[in-house]
Amino acid sequence: MFTLAEENYLKNIYHLEHEFQGEVSTNAIAERMETKPSSVTDMVQKLAEKEMLSYKKYKGTLLTPSGRKKAANVIRKHRLWEVFLVEKLKFQWDEVHDIAEQLEHIQSDKLITRLDKFLDSPDFDPHGDPIPDKHGNVKSTEKRLLSEMEKNGRGVCVGVKETTKEFLQYLDKRKISIGTKLKVLGKEFFDGSMVIQVGNDQFFISKKIAENLYIQTN
């Protein structure tokens, strides 16, 4: 069993490992978690005892396979709850983080299994981040901005970068949401604007819009 604090450390170290592609320093953890390096040292030593991470004094830490699995599971729960909040409770994409931050610590495997099914086993959360599977594996398909796509490119909307009310309302109007498939029909070099196809509708999209939509291409 893990305490809330331990779970939060594992989760944040997991994210930092990805960011740095390697060992994570004590200071980096402290900065991310808004705590002091001395507190981090304490906790990291405790988690090393529990074999959740490997730690050598002054050399930073790396998650062990079981630590990584545990961390991925917390993130899985976080992202599934985010989907629930947006899809079922109609929260906006930028309102859900703090609540999911609490919900991710609820302990019950059965709950998560059922929540996942209830939500139709989504692959991405409302921010377009992939949801790890129950074994902690992440579909590592890269998401990219719509603005980076070329003519005739196809993909699925997996998230947004900007989360202002106005932008989200625009997307609603255009019937663009998570899972929406789209195709780039044309792209204007001069201003970066595009013409895209969504379902049976074709319409113009400005560069600003295209720079704030994450697309997953297979």
Added chain:
Amino acid sequence: MFTLAEENYLKNIYHLEHEFQGEVSTNAIAERMETKPSSVTDMVQKLAEKEMLSYKKYKGTLLTPSGRKKAANVIRKHRLWEVFLVEKLKFQWDEVHDIAEQLEHIQSDKLITRLDKFLDSPDFDPHGDPIPDKHGNVKSTEKRLLSEMEKNGRGVCVGVKETTKEFLQYLDKRKISIGTKLKVLGKEFFDGSMVIQVGNDQFFISKKIAENLYIQTN
């Protein structure tokens, strides 16, 4: 803001107040919460400081109006989550308590408002206990066992006493769940069995069944 421990104390004291219809003793709290009386004294003094309850040494405690409201809100959340787990995630009625025990501490008024709406503002949880409204008020209509009802009595199923798999499956088969309206068509004095009407179906029910179904009559 309240800690998890504080919320649990308030909730349990609330229940004990109802049980005892008055002051709650230190020992009673300790026993219910499976902790030691000395720990209870500490916490009760802390909550008295916060004016959540009135406490006189050796005389037991009573919740203040704000303490009672706070407690009712925790219970509201607990019971709403229970409805969610049963109605939406298809948990059985006896599986949900421990999970709701965790979920009741999630902090977000907006979440509860939306969850309530998502569930169609239920008045009762799957055990037939009333869900306090957002002001902490409880509809104090008594629930009673079906076996206590007389011929021609009408009511709504609000919960179960027994929660074995077999019993719940029986109810499923008979299409009886929370909110199901029913009427007593006949009652046999000899063995306490009944004939009831559920929707368009009429069927026989044994005393054993009738003694495990809670009905709310208006």
Added chain:
DNA sequence: ACTTTTTTTTAGACTTGACTAAAAATTAAA
């Protein structure tokens, strides 16, 4: 009314997870 028993409180200690201040190791600069 005066013991005895039960209940409740106090005092002191422990654990978790944080902190500050100071020491030690590492890295960067001269």
Added chain:
DNA sequence: TTTAATTTTTAGTCAAGTCTAAAAAAAAGT
């Protein structure tokens, strides 16, 4: 390579919430 700056760890403290053991108050028994 020796000093200076940075990073990290250690040592000691603190608050929350629990515990045990002992003291104090209340209730019960004779």
